[in-house]
Amino acid sequence: MFYREAGQYASSYAQDRQLLTLRQDKLGMLILMAIGFVATPLWASDYWISAIMIPWLILALVALGQNILMGYAGQLSLGSAGFMAAGAFACYNLILRVPGIPFVVAVILSGLIAAVIGILFGLPSLRIRGLYLAVATLASQFFIVWGLDKFGWFKNYDTSGIINAQAIVIFGYTMGSPAQKYLVVLTIVAVMALMAANMAQGSIGRGWMAVRDMDVAAEAMGLSLLKTKLRAFAISSFYCGVGGALFLFAYLQTVEPATFNIELSFRILFMVIIGGLGTILGPFLGSAFILLLPIFLNIMFHAILGRAVDATIASALEQVIFGVLIIVFLIFEPLGLARLWQVTKERLRLWPFKY
Amino acid sequence: MNFFFEVLVGGLLSGLMYSLVALGFVLIYKASAVFNFAQGAMVFFAVLSFVGFMELGLNFWVALPVTIALMICVGILTERLVLRPLVGQSEDTLLMATIGLAFVFEGLAQLAWGVKVRRLDLGIADQPMEWLADKADILVSQLDVAAGLVSGLMVAVLSLIFSKTKVGRGLRAVADDNAAALSIGIPLRQILVVVWATAGVVALVAGMMWGARSGVQFALVSVALKAMPVLIIGGFTSVPGVIVGGLIVGAAEKMAEVYLGPYVGGGIEGWLPYMLAVLFLLVRPEGLFGEKIIRRV
Numbered sequence: 001m002f003y004r005e006a007g008q009y010a011s012s013y014a015q016d017r018q019l020l021t022l023r024q025d026k027l028g029m030l031i032l033m034a035i036g037f038v039a040t041p042l043w044a045s046d047y048w049i050s051a052i053m054i055p056w057l058i059l060a061l062v063a064l065g066q067n068i069l070m071g072y073a074g075q076l077s078l079g080s081a082g083f084m085a086a087g088a089f090a091c092y093n094l095i096l097r098v099p100g101i102p103f104v105v106a107v108i109l110s111g112l113i114a115a116v117i118g119i120l121f122g123l124p125s126l127r128i129r130g131l132y133l134a135v136a137t138l139a140s141q142f143f144i145v146w147g148l149d150k151f152g153w154f155k156n157y158d159t160s161g162i163i164n165a166q167a168i169v170i171f172g173y174t175m176g177s178p179a180q181k182y183l184v185v186l187t188i189v190a191v192m193a194l195m196a197a198n199m200a201q202g203s204i205g206r207g208w209m210a211v212r213d214m215d216v217a218a219e220a221m222g223l224s225l226l227k228t229k230l231r232a233f234a235i236s237s238f239y240c241g242v243g244g245a246l247f248l249f250a251y252l253q254t255v256e257p258a259t260f261n262i263e264l265s266f267r268i269l270f271m272v273i274i275g276g277l278g279t280i281l282g283p284f285l286g287s288a289f290i291l292l293l294p295i296f297l298n299i300m301f302h303a304i305l306g307r308a309v310d311a312t313i314a315s316a317l318e319q320v321i322f323g324v325l326i327i328v329f330l331i332f333e334p335l336g337l338a339r340l341w342q343v344t345k346e347r348l349r350l351w352p353f354k355y
Numbered sequence: 356m357n358f359f360f361e362v363l364v365g366g367l368l369s370g371l372m373y374s375l376v377a378l379g380f381v382l383i384y385k386a387s388a389v390f391n392f393a394q395g396a397m398v399f400f401a402v403l404s405f406v407g408f409m410e411l412g413l414n415f416w417v418a419l420p421v422t423i424a425l426m427i428c429v430g431i432l433t434e435r436l437v438l439r440p441l442v443g444q445s446e447d448t449l450l451m452a453t454i455g456l457a458f459v460f461e462g463l464a465q466l467a468w469g470v471k472v473r474r475l476d477l478g479i480a481d482q483p484m485e486w487l488a489d490k491a492d493i494l495v496s497q498l499d500v501a502a503g504l505v506s507g508l509m510v511a512v513l514s515l516i517f518s519k520t521k522v523g524r525g526l527r528a529v530a531d532d533n534a535a536a537l538s539i540g541i542p543l544r545q546i547l548v549v550v551w552a553t554a555g556v557v558a559l560v561a562g563m564m565w566g567a568r569s570g571v572q573f574a575l576v577s578v579a580l581k582a583m584p585v586l587i588i589g590g591f592t593s594v595p596g597v598i599v600g601g602l603i604v605g606a607a608e609k610m611a612e613v614y615l616g617p618y619v620g621g622g623i624e625g626w627l628p629y630m631l632a633v634l635f636l637l638v639r640p641e642g643l644f645g646e647k648i649i650r651r652v
Contacts, residue, residue, distance in 0.1 A: 074447075076447050076450065076451075123637075124633050124636050124637060127636065127637060127640055128636050128640050130390075130446050130447055130450070131390040131446065131447075131450050132587065132636055132640065134450065135583045135584060135587055135629065135632055135633075135636075136629075136632070136633045136636060138580070138583065138629050139626060139629030139630050139632065139633045142625050142626035142629055143626040143629070143630060146622055146623075146625050146626050149622070150619060150620040150621075150622060151620075262577075262580075266454065266458075269451075269454070273451055312465065312469070312470045313465075313466065316461075316462045316463075316465035316466045316470075317462065317466060318462070319458045319459070319461055319462030319465075320458070320459050320462035320463055320466065321462075322455070322458050322462075323455040323456060323457070323458030323459035323460075323461075323462060324455070324459055325455075326451065326452065326454065326455030326458070327436075327437055327452050327455040327456065327459075330441065330444075330448055330451060330452045330455070331437075331440040331441060331452075334444075334448065
């Protein structure tokens, strides 16, 4: 009824291959973009922009990277925070040491540096799978954070072991206010999400999915496992690296290597599982969920108890809820929130009939 | 030279403590092909509950069976609520589910007992053994030796159970093929409960050893993560492999920390086991004692 595709025909192959084929999808995306690019920076408060929108977009980008590796290519990784750290510190050092480097170039280069590291740590994936690979990615997680911590050069020999992000300068303008940073982040995330959607739909993504579903069969059909898997690692780490750089420059401003600990990796993993494995929408929904849940819990405590609970109890409770949710999602909706959205669309189409 | 031996023996003994944690992983993996990421969290949960019960005024010998009973309940609940609905899912899905389970255990333990670091006194001092110090001038902690003995004993007992008893054969049959085991009358659910409960008890023992050594605290979880490289090196399906893997990891990380650490600023212990595991994976993916991995299309 509300979401009909009736009467909308593709009259060329190019039309058929579009990312959004339906008129209402295109309209919806336009409205979403208008809200994101125009309405939010104009009317949202600084708190909302800097404490919720910016981290949401950045973490969604990282989760998208994780999803490329885990959801599309089927390579379980527990090291995404390590690649974020590589991207963040690379970007800091590039801007510090290369005079006059444009911010966007620095971000792309730091993504590429993370990608190279990702390829290195992805090499074991050619021989091992599943949980073996998970252990190998743990090695990357601990090794990168340790390396950044131990070698002072990465931190410009800061005695307290933290780095402070430089100002974001684009075409001579300093992006200082939350709204300006938000626009930078949103632009990068939107472009990269579009790229990811294209890759997922094209031959690259199909290769990943073939390897995920049955790697031996994929190889027998002529896919090079080496190229496909390493491409997934490289692109995934690129996304994580760019996300890490933005995490430092647009969100936290100061980080130490330990910021990118294994807890963060697990949170990103959870975003992907809850959001939906192997979808582009999933990471955005999942990261919103994981970010908003603690805030929601806090409000609930205020409403029920009339006061804030002890921070340690709150975080322990959060852990339990995250854990339970993971299990519940794996049992009842392994495809995550993105699948729920699909179901909703289907319902809207059929309404008022049941099927 | 004495110092070298001290480092080596200290490393080997702490490696045995990793083995003790890894043993819980192997138990569950052998019986159900589930890689239980939550084993580390179970170690933390078990020993924190144990210390918590003792703080409530229970005697050591009362608290011990109470905690064991608690871990058995945890095993039953895990089987009922998590594993049964996920039967037949891919290994990766089950691994992710146990990551969720780990979060539940960690959170519950802290909710129930708080986050403060506690001491656990087993009556064995963390002091050098006197006669060894007198005879050979090598300082080896009593506690480390006791822990080593306990892990050796546990591994021996569990190996025997696995290879000689009816339950053990049932476990191996279940691991090999769920459906076939069911069809010849092996009670799948009971077996899974037994395994998870045993793993819980093993976790308790491991937690008591680590707790006595470095305090009962959240950091135990990251200690338990190191059981994963131990498993990779020893092989996921081998109980004796766990011991060998533990010895290699323990000795290697202590040696590296003492002899290489000063050159790069220390902290090698944090990642060396994982790197070692990666190198092992590249050469011998099934581990030292694991069964050869054969994949079919």
